[in-house]
Amino acid sequence: MAYSLLVMKFGGTNMQDASAIRHSASLARRSVHEGIRVVVVVSAMAGVTNGLLKLADAAQAGDIAAANDEIAAMRTRHFTAAQELGASPDSATVREIREMHETLRQAVYGVYLLRELTLRSRDLIVAFGERLSAPLMALALEHSGLRAHHLTGGEAGILTDTHFGNAKPLAGTYERVKDRLSGVLSAGVTPVVAGFMGETDKGAITTLGRGGTDFSATIIGKALGADEVWAWKDVDGVMSADPRVVQDARNIEVLSYGEVMELAYFGAKVLHPLAVTPLQESGIPLRVKSAADPDFPGTLVQADALDDGRHPVKAVTAIRNVSIINVSGAGALGVPDVVASLFAAIARENITLLMVSQSSSMSNVSLAVQSSDAERTLGALRGAVTAELLVEEQSGVAVLAIVGSGMRGQRGVAAGLFSALAQSEVNILMISQGSSELNISVALDGAQVEEATRAVHQAFRLGEQPAAVH
Ligand SMILES: Nc1ncnc2c1ncn2[C@@H]1O[C@H](COP(=O)(O)OP(=O)(O)O)[C@@H](O)[C@H]1O
Numbered sequence: 001m002a003y004s005l006l007v008m009k010f011g012g013t014n015m016q017d018a019s020a021i022r023h024s025a026s027l028a029r030r031s032v033h034e035g036i037r038v039v040v041v042v043s044a045m046a047g048v049t050n051g052l053l054k055l056a057d058a059a060q061a062g063d064i065a066a067a068n069d070e071i072a073a074m075r076t077r078h079f080t081a082a083q084e085l086g087a088s089p090d091s092a093t094v095r096e097i098r099e100m101h102e103t104l105r106q107a108v109y110g111v112y113l114l115r116e117l118t119l120r121s122r123d124l125i126v127a128f129g130e131r132l133s134a135p136l137m138a139l140a141l142e143h144s145g146l147r148a149h150h151l152t153g154g155e156a157g158i159l160t161d162t163h164f165g166n167a168k169p170l171a172g173t174y175e176r177v178k179d180r181l182s183g184v185l186s187a188g189v190t191p192v193v194a195g196f197m198g199e200t201d202k203g204a205i206t207t208l209g210r211g212g213t214d215f216s217a218t219i220i221g222k223a224l225g226a227d228e229v230w231a232w233k234d235v236d237g238v239m240s241a242d243p244r245v246v247q248d249a250r251n252i253e254v255l256s257y258g259e260v261m262e263l264a265y266f267g268a269k270v271l272h273p274l275a276v277t278p279l280q281e282s283g284i285p286l287r288v289k290s291a292a293d294p295d296f297p298g299t300l301v302q303a304d305a306l307d308d309g310r311h312p313v314k315a316v317t318a319i320r321n322v323s324i325i326n327v328s329g330a331g332a333l334g335v336p337d338v339v340a341s342l343f344a345a346i347a348r349e350n351i352t353l354l355m356v357s358q359s360s361s362m363s364n365v366s367l368a369v370q371s372s373d374a375e376r377t378l379g380a381l382r383g384a385v386t387a388e389l390l391v392e393e394q395s396g397v398a399v400l401a402i403v404g405s406g407m408r409g410q411r412g413v414a415a416g417l418f419s420a421l422a423q424s425e426v427n428i429l430m431i432s433q434g435s436s437e438l439n440i441s442v443a444l445d446g447a448q449v450e451e452a453t454r455a456v457h458q459a460f461r462l463g464e465q466p467a468a469v470h
């Protein structure tokens with residue numbers, strides 16, 4: 001296909017040091033040299049986002065020395081990369097990096113003085129990772145002979161709601177992004193956008209949730225009507241399981257938007273769960289590609305799934321660190337009002353429910369949530385029900401899911417899952433099947449999740465090459 005416009009996303013691994021950045025820049029340059037206009041969207045250098053979260057917590061806890069040490073180490077890392085990419089000490093890039101670290105230090109000092117870390121201040125701090133890597137990518141592109149211009153997410157036009165930490169683009173975003181980036185592109189300049197971040201209409205910095213640079217790239221892809229969005233990764237593409245867990249995990253050639261969303265929702269870290277949503281209406285494909293093997297086609301994510309009829313399940317994935325919150329009490333849960341008030345309390349707290357089940361005797365409702373949300377869930381539910389209902393947490397759980405559009409209407413898939421788990425002596429705590437029939441998920445003991453993933457991968461022969469589909 002002859003492309004005219006591509007959006008390319010480079011994640012933390014592809015930005016981790018000068019040589020990775022230089023290689024990423026060369027991947028963008030290859031396409032620009034073929035006459036394709038390219039928008040580059042970058043993540044923070046690997047580990048920087050976690051470092052920023054850690055230092056913000058340290059400042060809130062009163063340990064300003066630890067926070068400053070972390071900032072100093074980060075500054076050295078960015079300066080070293082800039083220098084290795086050819087920036088002189090008095091260059092605009094080095095000056096900008098120095099100024100950003102100074103602003104970061106001041107923001108962190110504010111947290112320390114107040115001993116208060118709001119979601120809003122956390123976003124301001126954590127977005128520095130992407131703001132600092134964008135100039136490095138622009139530098140690498142310029143040294144490779146291109147003209148480049150870096151922008152923050154807000155400068156690129158990404159306007160979001162005020163859900164700090166998990167913000168969503170507002171409708172006006174697409175027009176703004178188009179306005180702001182079209183001029184840069186038509187001047188023959190490659191825009192480099194800091195991913196993961198946007199801003200509110202009042203100019204406060206927001207972030208789009210962990211792994212959010214994928215989402216930034218697809219928002220920009222939709223806004224500009226790109227031919228495709230390419231997410232470069234350190235893996236071949238979206239695979240039948242996490243290759244760190246299953247050795248013979250295989251690349252999946254084609255997945256539908258729906259399948260990828262289910263996979264991402266159920267823990268496949270390879271893409272942000274909402275990444276494909278901007279592409280669904282326009283049908284713009286997303287390609288997940290390997291930076292180490294750029295000519296390998298990777299995974300094409302598009303509107304239609306391709307099913308070979310022999311592999312109803314395409315992938316197995318898991319979410320770790322899950323807690324099951326059990327609400328029990330004889331009879332009380334049979335009253336519709338009581339169940340409604342449980343869900344209303346969850347919704348007020350903006351907690352994501354991974355699974356829900358209610359016993360047929362109506363004496364028990366179980367909710368699976370990320371363990372990091374367990375405390376808030378317990379509080380919300382205890383506040384919502386009367387004292388005769390017992391609200392308890394069972395921690396150390398994992399949720400395993402099988403995903404594939406070929407499961408629809410196919411008999412025996414659930415049986416295959418349960419027997420694979422039974423043979424591995426894995427006890428199932430909860431079961432759920434989405435009405436879309438794109439997935440079946442089970443909650444199980446977290447200590448058994450890797451073994452269970454491997455058993456399920458083998459039982460559904462996910463490591464095998466699928467038959468050709470015409
Ligand atoms: N089904 C899967 N397919 C591919 N990678 C997966 C899958 N599940 C988990 N992963 C993990 O996701 C990682 C890639 O995601 P991530 O590190 O967020 O990418 P990046 O930061 O490069 O955008 C891989 O290294 C891999 O271990």
Ligand SMILES: N[C@@H](CC(=O)OP(=O)(O)O)C(=O)O
Nearest residue numbers: 011012043049210211212213
């Ligand atoms: N840096 C952010 C955003 C992101 O998308 O990163 P990555 O592309 O490395 O997964 C994070 O760690 O969440």
